[in-house]
Amino acid sequence: MEIEAxxxxxxxxxxxxxxxxxxxxxxxxxxxLAGALRNPSAAQGQFTNLLIGFALTEFTGLLGFVVAMxxxxx
Amino acid sequence: MTxxxxxxxxxxxxxxxxxxxxxQFLISPAFEGFEFPTVFGIDLTITxxxxxxxxxxxxxxxxxxxxxxRGAMVPTRSQSIAELLYGFVADMIRGIMGEExxxxxxxxxxxxxxxxxxxxxxxxxxxxxxxxxxxxxxxxAMISFTLVLITGFAKNGLGFLQLFAPKGxxxxxxxxxxxxxxxxxxxxxxxxxxxxxxxxxAGHVLLKLFGGFVIMLSGLGLVGxxxxxxxxxxxxxxxxxELMVAFLQAYVFAxxxxxxxxxxxxxxx
Numbered sequence: 016m017e018i019e020a021x022x023x024x025x026x027x028x029x030x031x032x033x034x035x036x037x038x039x040x041x042x043x044x045x046x047x048l049a050g051a052l053r054n055p056s057a058a059q060g061q062f063t064n065l066l067i068g069f070a071l072t073e074f075t076g077l078l079g080f081v082v083a084m085x086x087x088x089x
Numbered sequence: 090m091t092x093x094x095x096x097x098x099x100x101x102x103x104x105x106x107x108x109x110x111x112x113q114f115l116i117s118p119a120f121e122g123f124e125f126p127t128v129f130g131i132d133l134t135i136t137x138x139x140x141x142x143x144x145x146x147x148x149x150x151x152x153x154x155x156x157x158x159r160g161a162m163v164p165t166r167s168q169s170i171a172e173l174l175y176g177f178v179a180d181m182i183r184g185i186m187g188e189e190x191x192x193x194x195x196x197x198x199x200x201x202x203x204x205x206x207x208x209x210x211x212x213x214x215x216x217x218x219x220x221x222x223x224x225x226x227x228x229x230a231m232i233s234f235t236l237v238l239i240t241g242f243a244k245n246g247l248g249f250l251q252l253f254a255p256k257g258x259x260x261x262x263x264x265x266x267x268x269x270x271x272x273x274x275x276x277x278x279x280x281x282x283x284x285x286x287x288x289x290x291a292g293h294v295l296l297k298l299f300g301g302f303v304i305m306l307s308g309l310g311l312v313g314x315x316x317x318x319x320x321x322x323x324x325x326x327x328x329x330x331e332l333m334v335a336f337l338q339a340y341v342f343a344x345x346x347x348x349x350x351x352x353x354x355x356x357x358x
Contacts, residue, residue, distance in 0.1 A: 066344070
């Protein structure tokens with residue numbers, strides 16, 4: 016296979032990381048909403064934890080983006 | 090980053106050079122035709138990234154001076170914005186580190202406002218987003234990381250190393266836990282840097298892609314102009330999303346720095 020074609024395919028495969036990040040972010044916000052509806056008074060205090068969890072989860076997807084960039088242009 | 094420069098030189102003189110989504114990340118001198126000196130082998134040219142860093146700093150300093158200059162007991166509208174910003178950062182620090190952490194307030198406040206204003210200024214059309222360069226975010230992350238190391242060793246001495254060995258584990262577990270803790274500690278500045286850089290870069294590439302669709306479609310005549318409404322609407326929605334991301338990433342960077350500093354202040358969990 017030509018190296019250029021293999022690079023394109025590799026970058027495409029690296030985009031699969033977005034799937035995992037999507038599942039993770041959905042789980043975090045879904046569970047936060049479920050918890051907030053059960054006990055709305057405690058929800059405000061956990062907002063920082065929600066954002067931290069969101070940032071840590073999103074990072075796994077962004078790593079996929081960086082890998083794709085390195086494959087394409089590195 | 091080098092790969093951005095390479096992709097630029099390949100496309101710059103082609104027909105589609107203006108639509109290349111990577112074009113916006115190119116570093117170039119801000120003032121054409123003005124020669125800056127080279128001192129001790131360091132090129133002092135003001136690039137567009139450095140230019141926007143200066144603008145960001147000036148916006149923060151002048152903005153805060155103008156907003157709080159009168160110092161009225163009953164705040165005016167603009168002064169209450171500045172007080173809101175102060176209260177927001179102060180509450181964040183007190184919530185994570187307690188009253189002890191307030192001595193880090195100047196650093197955290199400067200970090201938060203610098204990243205926030207940089208991200209927001211970068212959203213203006215034609216502006217340069219220097220937080221989308223990994224060397225900028227990595228420098229910011231290394232400042233935080235060095236501060237954590239200095240604080241940890243200055244306050245606890247060698248007791249700071251307790252951070253890597255949580256109490257109350259079976260003895261054999263330490264052979265497993267200590268390497269994991271050390272690796273997770275060392276990877277902190279990298280994760281801070283890549284999170285901010287990749288978020289800003291991905292967002293701006295997305296904006297440019299949809300903007301490019303609008304230009305390409307509207308070149309096709311009447312059918313294309315009708316079809317261009319869709320990507321234009323998406324580009325507008327992505328801009329709104331980017332406004333949220335700009336704030337969120339500044340907040341996350343500041344919060345994670347607070348958490349790491351809290352580890353340095355209280356290493357024994």
